[in-house]
Amino acid sequence: MGLYRTNAIVLRSIKLSETDKLVTFMSEQFGKVKCVARGARKIKSRFAGSLEPMTHVYLIYFGKENQQLFSLNNADIIESFHQLREDFQKLYTGVYLNELVDAMTVEMQEDKQIFQLLLDSLNALQNQSGFETLCRMFEIRLLSVSGHRPELNHCAVCKTAKVNGWVGFSYARRGIVCGHCMKQTGTEIKFTTGTLNYLRKLLTLDINCSGRLKFPKGMDEEIEKITHRLILSHVGRELKSYPFIKNMAAIG
Numbered sequence: 001m002g003l004y005r006t007n008a009i010v011l012r013s014i015k016l017s018e019t020d021k022l023v024t025f026m027s028e029q030f031g032k033v034k035c036v037a038r039g040a041r042k043i044k045s046r047f048a049g050s051l052e053p054m055t056h057v058y059l060i061y062f063g064k065e066n067q068q069l070f071s072l073n074n075a076d077i078i079e080s081f082h083q084l085r086e087d088f089q090k091l092y093t094g095v096y097l098n099e100l101v102d103a104m105t106v107e108m109q110e111d112k113q114i115f116q117l118l119l120d121s122l123n124a125l126q127n128q129s130g131f132e133t134l135c136r137m138f139e140i141r142l143l144s145v146s147g148h149r150p151e152l153n154h155c156a157v158c159k160t161a162k163v164n165g166w167v168g169f170s171y172a173r174r175g176i177v178c179g180h181c182m183k184q185t186g187t188e189i190k191f192t193t194g195t196l197n198y199l200r201k202l203l204t205l206d207i208n209c210s211g212r213l214k215f216p217k218g219m220d221e222e223i224e225k226i227t228h229r230l231i232l233s234h235v236g237r238e239l240k241s242y243p244f245i246k247n248m249a250a251i252g
């Protein structure tokens with residue numbers, strides 16, 4: 001039996017029985033972890049409030065190494081991110097980020113970068129009003145730290161760095177295609193180098209400044225076609241929370 005201690009973010013929390021919850025965490029030290037929280041559904045639970053999705057906690061759990069399900073010992077709140085739950089746009093955006101991490105990771109694979117990306121993004125979401133740029137930034141960075149970074153500097157076919165005017169994008173090759181190669185191979189979508197520059201910025205800009213980066217009209221959909229569709233090609237299905245995000249964007 002081992003006792004494990006780590007910083008973690010609650011990804012989701014579901015009912016397991018009349019008294020217990022099954023909680024999925026993205027931890028800093030041990031990757032994604034699932035724990036049974038005994039008594040968590042009782043009114044006077046010692047886990048009160050600490051198992052809400054998006055809560056940043058100091059987690060202590062135990063169990064045998066390599067087992068799938070652990071027992072929750074303690075979850076002390078470091079940051080509750082309660083402001084995210086008071087605003088529907090922020091709440092659903094946060095739920096979407098959580099869902100993405102859950103869908104893109106497997107259990108017990110340490111990934112400090114994903115934990116940090118999620119924590120930084122929840123902080124940014126709490127402190128700013130824009131959320132579309134943050135979603136796109138999160139999508140492309142999650143792909144990158146998961147080893148699926150799209151190639152935005154060189155043509156995915158001929159490797160040239162010289163791309164002017166219209167640029168294509170190949171989902172199969174996971175990268176941009178120059179004008180010359182586009183004529184020969186064709187691509188599913190094409191966009192201007194202006195859009196390409198915004199895509200590159202999503203990879204380099206400080207996540208706390210995502211609220212300041214606004215896409216020109218029409219470009220937001222082009223960018224979504226790259227980042228969100230790339231995510232879908234890995235996950236293999238649409239994310240449950242995504243229609244809510246789309247509706248919010250439509251309402252503005």
Ligand SMILES: [Zn+2]
Nearest residue numbers: 155158178181
């Ligand atoms: Zn080329």
